Amino acid sequence: MDATVAPPATRPGRSLHSNPALTTRRGTRPRPWGPAASGQANAVRCELSRRPEPRLVLRAAADAQQGGGGGEAAGAGRRKRLAVFVSGGGSNFRAIHEAALGGEVHGDVVVLVTDKPGCGGAEHARSNDIPVVVFPKLKNAPEGVSVPELLDTLREHQVDIVLLAGYLKLIPAELIREYPRSILNIHPSLLPAFGGKGYYGLKVHKAVIASGARYSGPTVHFVDEHYDTGKTLAQRVVPVFADDTPELLAARVLHEEHQVYVEAVAALCEDRILWREDGVPLIQSRLNPDVYL
Known part of the structure; x- marks a missing residue:
C-alpha cells in the first residue's frame, strides 16, 4: 500500500556509497545508532559466504498459470495487459503507467479498479482514457460491481496481471483463483514485519519508528487470501x-517503492519470475539469465 507523500526530488543511486538516503540527510551525515555514536571504533567487515546455487524449477510464472490469468497463459512476446487497483492518490500506479508508456514495462494498463471513484488514482486514469471500475459495491458507490461482474470485466479487458497499488480492500478468493501467481502488491515495510490488516500509510511508518527498528523499506509480494x-x-x-x-x-x-515495483512488474511481464522448488519466487536478471535478484 503506497503512502501519499511526495518522493524526494533526487534519485538515489544503486550502492550504499552513492545513495544519498543512506549517506546524507539535511546536508549532514546521519547520526548512527549504537556504539559508533559514542565514538567507539567497532568496525566489522562483512562478507557474503559462498553457498550452492538453489535448486530451481526453471518454469516461468506464465507457464505455471495454465487455466489462470483470464483462462490462458500469455505468450512471452506480446505486451501484457494490466489491471491496477487503487484506493488513493495512486503514485505507484502512475509510476507503472509511465514506465509502460516509456517502454520500461512490457505491458499496458488497460483498466483501473478502485473502491473510491473520486480518488487521485481514478482521476489520473480518466485523464489518460483508462477505464475506471468501482469495486466493491458500497452505499456511497452504488455504481460498484459485484465479484462476478468484476471478473467478467477483467476478462472482457483480457487482463493478464493484476497489480495492487495502495488498494485497501481484501482481494476476494475468486479473483486470486482466477489469477494464480499473477497478482502483486506493494507494501511500505520489510514484510513480514509491520504487515497485516490495519497496517497502511503512515500507520506503518509510525509503528516502525516506535519499535526502534533500524531499517525499513518496501516489499513487493504475490497476493493470497490474507493481508x-x-x-x-x-x-x-x-x-x-x-x-x-x-x-x-x-x-x-x-x-x-516506485523503483522496485516497476522492476518487479517488468519482470513479471517478461516472464522472468522463476519459482524455486520450495515455492519462493525469484526475479531472473534481464542481462544475465544465470543471475537471480
Whole structure:
C-alpha cells in the first residue's frame, strides 16, 4: 500500500556509497545508532559466504498459470495487459503507467479498479482514457460491481496481471483463483514485519519508528487470501534515522517503492519470475539469465 507523500526530488543511486538516503540527510551525515555514536571504533567487515546455487524449477510464472490469468497463459512476446487497483492518490500506479508508456514495462494498463471513484488514482486514469471500475459495491458507490461482474470485466479487458497499488480492500478468493501467481502488491515495510490488516500509510511508518527498528523499506509480494502474507518477490532496504518522523521515513520508502515495483512488474511481464522448488519466487536478471535478484 503506497503512502501519499511526495518522493524526494533526487534519485538515489544503486550502492550504499552513492545513495544519498543512506549517506546524507539535511546536508549532514546521519547520526548512527549504537556504539559508533559514542565514538567507539567497532568496525566489522562483512562478507557474503559462498553457498550452492538453489535448486530451481526453471518454469516461468506464465507457464505455471495454465487455466489462470483470464483462462490462458500469455505468450512471452506480446505486451501484457494490466489491471491496477487503487484506493488513493495512486503514485505507484502512475509510476507503472509511465514506465509502460516509456517502454520500461512490457505491458499496458488497460483498466483501473478502485473502491473510491473520486480518488487521485481514478482521476489520473480518466485523464489518460483508462477505464475506471468501482469495486466493491458500497452505499456511497452504488455504481460498484459485484465479484462476478468484476471478473467478467477483467476478462472482457483480457487482463493478464493484476497489480495492487495502495488498494485497501481484501482481494476476494475468486479473483486470486482466477489469477494464480499473477497478482502483486506493494507494501511500505520489510514484510513480514509491520504487515497485516490495519497496517497502511503512515500507520506503518509510525509503528516502525516506535519499535526502534533500524531499517525499513518496501516489499513487493504475490497476493493470497490474507493481508500481506503472500510470497515475497522483491524488497529494498531504507535506513531509519534516530530522529526520523513518519513523514520523512514515508518519503524515502515511497521513492524506493516506485523503483522496485516497476522492476518487479517488468519482470513479471517478461516472464522472468522463476519459482524455486520450495515455492519462493525469484526475479531472473534481464542481462544475465544465470543471475537471480
